[in-house]
Amino acid sequence: MKENPKLLEVAITKLRQMVKKPSAVEKAKKSRKKQKFTNLYNYKSTPMTTREPVVLKTLDKNAPTTLKSKKLSLTRKTVDSIRTTYRLTVNGRKFLCPKQKNKGKPGLFLETLLGIPASGACLDCIDGELKSFPQTKATSRSRLAKQAGLGEGDYIPSETVAITMINPAELPTTPFEKSRLYKKISHILFTPFVRDGDHIEWRNDFTFTREHPLFQQIKKDYETIQSYYLNHKMTKSEIGKYLQIRTKGQGGTAPKTFAFYFRRQFLIQLFL
Numbered sequence: 001m002k003e004n005p006k007l008l009e010v011a012i013t014k015l016r017q018m019v020k021k022p023s024a025v026e027k028a029k030k031s032r033k034k035q036k037f038t039n040l041y042n043y044k045s046t047p048m049t050t051r052e053p054v055v056l057k058t059l060d061k062n063a064p065t066t067l068k069s070k071k072l073s074l075t076r077k078t079v080d081s082i083r084t085t086y087r088l089t090v091n092g093r094k095f096l097c098p099k100q101k102n103k104g105k106p107g108l109f110l111e112t113l114l115g116i117p118a119s120g121a122c123l124d125c126i127d128g129e130l131k132s133f134p135q136t137k138a139t140s141r142s143r144l145a146k147q148a149g150l151g152e153g154d155y156i157p158s159e160t161v162a163i164t165m166i167n168p169a170e171l172p173t174t175p176f177e178k179s180r181l182y183k184k185i186s187h188i189l190f191t192p193f194v195r196d197g198d199h200i201e202w203r204n205d206f207t208f209t210r211e212h213p214l215f216q217q218i219k220k221d222y223e224t225i226q227s228y229y230l231n232h233k234m235t236k237s238e239i240g241k242y243l244q245i246r247t248k249g250q251g252g253t254a255p256k257t258f259a260f261y262f263r264r265q266f267l268i269q270l271f272l
Contacts, residue, residue, distance in 0.1 A: 079128035079189050082114045090202050098198040106200055107132040128187030134158045135192045148268045157267040163260040172230040176222045181260050186210050206270050218243050242266035
């Protein structure tokens with residue numbers, strides 16, 4: 001029996017239509033699979049001595065580091081525990097922290113690095129606070145550096161450190177030991193940093209407690225500020241040797257608010 005060419009052509013056409021053509025995605029997957037197999041074959045065929053070594057990423061002390069989002073524990077930490085973490089993973093290293101109008105950004109950045117969860121608690125840690133501040137090299141004209149016996153090139157704080165907001169209604173009648181200020185400064189881990197463009201490098205820390213000799217001077221400053229406010233219904237930033245009150249807030253037409261600050265002189269004395 002002879003084959004009919006026309007019927008054969010129709011059958012072949014229908015058969016081709018029945019066969020599904022691979023999509024562009026399927027073609028790409030097939031190509032990647034083929035390439036992966038080729039790479040694996042070439043790698044296994046390469047002598048051990050000529051293979052590229054596998055490099056494990058380690059924390060380079062001098063390499064700038066960026067902060068990646070992590071799922072942080074909500075467990076609140078102690079000052080001792082964050083100090084240990086700071087010394088092991090942060091101190092002496094550079095991190096990317098671009099300049100912003102918000103001067104508190106480096107401090108918030110450090111809290112994230114140390115695993116301090118955001119909360120509405122009075123203290124950053126269970127038993128104390130974390131305070132960060134910028135340092136700069138003293139110049140030959142630096143009056144504060146000269147007063148402390150420091151020379152040109154020594155590091156000194158470039159800003160004061162905010163402690164806590166003030167309630168004017170409570171200030172005249174609240175004893176130092178019962179004040180919010182007392183609770184905030186009883187145990188502090190100070191962590192200075194030096195800025196270099198958009199990077200910051202964290203430096204050696206210092207822990208301040210009630211047992212430190214300067215704590216009594218802070219108490220005297222508080223009582224001096226308190227007495228002046230009681231008599232004059234106002235205060236001045238000049239009052240206080242190591243502690244002062246200044247405005248803190250949005251500024252402009254917004255209502256004025258005030259806060260306690262550590263003076264730069266206090267920070268210099270701590271890090272002598």
